[in-house]
Amino acid sequence: MVVMLYFGAQIARAMDYCILLACLVWVTSATIMGDECDWTGSGLSLSSTGRGVTPVYLRCTAGRISWLYPRGALRVLLRVPGQDRDFRACIKMHPDIGNKVPARLFLEGPRSLLPLYSSEDGGNKIMRCFNSKNGQVAIYVEATDGESVNKRVADFEYDLQPLPRGSHRFDPSEECRPCTKEEMAHAFCTSDLVTRGIIRGVENQEDLELSQMIVKVTKMIRQPTEDDDFTIETNSIERFGEEREIQLNVAQRCGVSHGVGEFVFMARRKLGELTLQCAPRLEDWALLMHSLTEEGKAHCVLSS
Secondary structure, eight states: OOOOOOOGGGGGGHHHHHHHHHTSOEEOSSOEEOSSSOEEEEGGGSOTTOOEEEEEEEESSEEEEEEESOOSEEEEEEEOTTOOSOEEEEEEEEOOGGGOOSEEEEEEOSSSEEEEEOTTOTTOOOOEEEEOBTTBEEEEEEESOTTOOSOOEEEEEEEEEEOOTTOOSOOGGGGTSOOOHHHHHHHHHHOSEEEEEEEEEEEEETTTTEEEEEEEEEEEEEOOOTTOSSOOOGGGEEEETTEEEEEEEEEGGGOOOOOOSEEEEEEEEETTEEEEEEOOBHHHHHHHHHHHHHHTOOSSOOOO
């Protein structure tokens, strides 16, 4: 889902923040690596002045940063492993005490820092999305209350999607066009959730700039397991007696409507929620599945 960068009233203050972070007089000497996807650390490991900038390097398409007792600042460098092309990055903050977060987030631009989240935005689930530059993204996380002795956590997730080869800009229309046959076959084999179902309704979330599709499950083909490291938020799959409903996110600008008939829904996990990838009609998928299987072009065992 594409969400425009929200600058709000902070744009005029971006240069002030840039100067503030530039005044953090040293960077910690050690290179801080996460487990390639996630990083958890504590500001208590910084010096008593709490003015250091801790570098964090992650190489993964999705993960989480959890900063306990934030002090000073982090510079989080994100890259897609094994890729030399640009990508679309999205992040989402998680609230802390009082539905706020003890940190501000900035995107490193060519000449200044661009504000992404203020400490007042913690309870807001709106994603911030932006493009990489030369195959990487640098995010500054600045503590807002480094003197507090209370346990605070600056916690956010990220999701990186490589752009088509040769492309350096995100094309919003890519999210709305129908999947090709090859893309449907690939999505079936790689999606986190695949299910047959009927669309019960579509709710537009204006503040999130997305549409939430409510699907009645008729046959579950693949679903996230309890052993998955990445947990789907509880409101994504609900059970009413023997009946199950799934909530799938679609970019609002795609104008998704209440289609009639049974579909095969293929969705991936993105920042804790299910995002629709492809949704062919059941009869179309059955024909494609048979064709791909006969031609030996299936990436996995296809079913309906």
